[in-house]
Amino acid sequence: MTDGQRSPTVDGQIVVSGLTKQYRNLRAVDNLSFTVEPGRVTGFLGPNGAGKTTTLRMLLNLVTPTAGTATVGGHRYADLTDPLRHVGAVLEASSAHKGRTGINHLRVICAAAGLPKQRAAEALEMVGLAPAAKRRFKGYSLGMKQRLGIAAAMLGDPRVLILDEPANGLDPEGIRWMRGFLKSLASQGRTVLVSSHLLSEMQLLADDVVIIAAGRLVRQGPVDRVIGSMAQGARVRVRTPNAEALTTALATESATVEADPTGPLLISGVDAPTVGRVALAAGVELHELTTERPDLERVFLELTAGKAGIR
Known part of the structure; x- marks a missing residue:
């Protein structure tokens, strides 16, 4: 053609x-x-x-x-x-x-x-x-x-x-x-x-x-x-045997901490270096420290939450 x-x-x-x-x-x-x-x-x-x-x-x-x-x-x-x-x-x-x-x-x-x-x-x-x-x-x-x-x-x-x-x-x-x-x-x-x-x-x-x-x-x-556009939704994933101590220490940083059903803590409001610094100062052992950035699936679900319909 x-x-x-x-x-x-x-x-x-x-x-x-x-x-x-x-x-x-x-x-x-x-x-x-x-x-x-x-x-x-x-x-x-x-x-x-x-x-x-x-x-x-x-x-x-x-x-x-x-x-x-x-x-x-x-x-x-x-x-x-x-x-x-x-x-x-x-x-x-x-x-x-x-x-x-x-x-x-x-x-x-x-x-x-x-x-x-x-x-x-x-x-x-x-x-x-x-x-x-x-x-x-x-x-x-x-x-x-x-x-x-x-x-x-x-x-x-x-x-x-x-x-x-x-x-x-x-x-x-x-x-x-x-x-x-x-x-x-x-x-x-x-x-x-x-x-x-x-x-x-x-x-x-x-x-x-x-x-x-x-x-x-x-x-x-x-x-x-x-x-x-959803970058503010980045979270820090942490695994630690001292979750309660880390949660208490992060309260001074105005961080929000929630427990993931699979075990780790999901922390928002602070970045990974801040979590590492706070953990070190509090003597908290960390087994994982990872920044979770939004992917397309997460952004899609947040943007369309409650908006599904029947056509």
């Missing part, structure tokens, strides 16, 4: 502005606005029922918004000429006729979209399914179906890729492959928007995150910046 076959006016920026979806008495998405930039992997995160899938469906013109807009390169998806050449999407594991082979499934899509037949084999190679090209769909595992869906999304060599839970059904090796694959697409200047519940994986994969809850935006930005 050459750049000359693609409309030069459609770049990869996704802009969601004031997007709202009302279902009778339920507001699934509520005045949601965010931007997804080309050349980056953006994680789209939220609790179950947060409105993620509804948002993606509105972006892909599968659901009509009650209000607001969602555009790719300044265009609504419905207004794109040859949309598969601009946007590839996987909202669930690929479905196909159970008796059809993987490559024939993709060839059917190519024929319907006016794409060259050879793109089917190229896309299968791209996602590591070439050895299973002639296997029937009914024999595919869930992870293979996920890869086939991604292959279908890549048939038009799109500048934008939108994936909903793409790691579902993948084993650890498959998840690692997915991470490398999506990062490589972003490095080519493509826009990659990924919805996922695997927060530890999102911390490794994503450059940016958009976090929503109850249909509303709660935080957006580069992963490091979002985690850094």
Whole structure:
């Protein structure tokens, strides 16, 4: 696929502005606005029922918004000429006729979209399914179906890729492959928007995150910046056989000490060097002294606490 076959006016920026979806008495998405930039992997995160899938469906013109807009390169998806050449999407594991082979499934899509037949084999190679090209769909595992869906999304060599839970059904090796694959697409200047519940994986994969809850935006930005915004939540983990003595000694430093169910003390309000100094002065033996910094999972849970819903 050459750049000359693609409309030069459609770049990869996704802009969601004031997007709202009302279902009778339920507001699934509520005045949601965010931007997804080309050349980056953006994680789209939220609790179950947060409105993620509804948002993606509105972006892909599968659901009509009650209000607001969602555009790719300044265009609504419905207004794109040859949309598969601009946007590839996987909202669930690929479905196909159970008796059809993987490559024939993709060839059917190519024929319907006016794409060259050879793109089917190229896309299968791209996602590591070439050895299973002639296997029937009914024999595919869930992870293979996920890869086939991604292959279908890549048939038009799109500048934008939108994936909903793409790691579902993948084993650890498959998840690692997915991470490398999506990062490589972003490095080519493509826009990659990924919805996922695997927060530890999102911390490794994503450059940016958009976090929503109850249909509303709660935080957006580069992963490091979002985690850094909770830096005040850093804690010091301490293991000691003299917990009571250390707790008493730290009271003079206005530290907050709580016991972790697994055994150590979790101390906030002071840093690790201060804890070490106080312990030394009090003659308290330490078996562990570690600074615990917030990770994406902890930040996500704090930002969305009590905001889960049913959509």
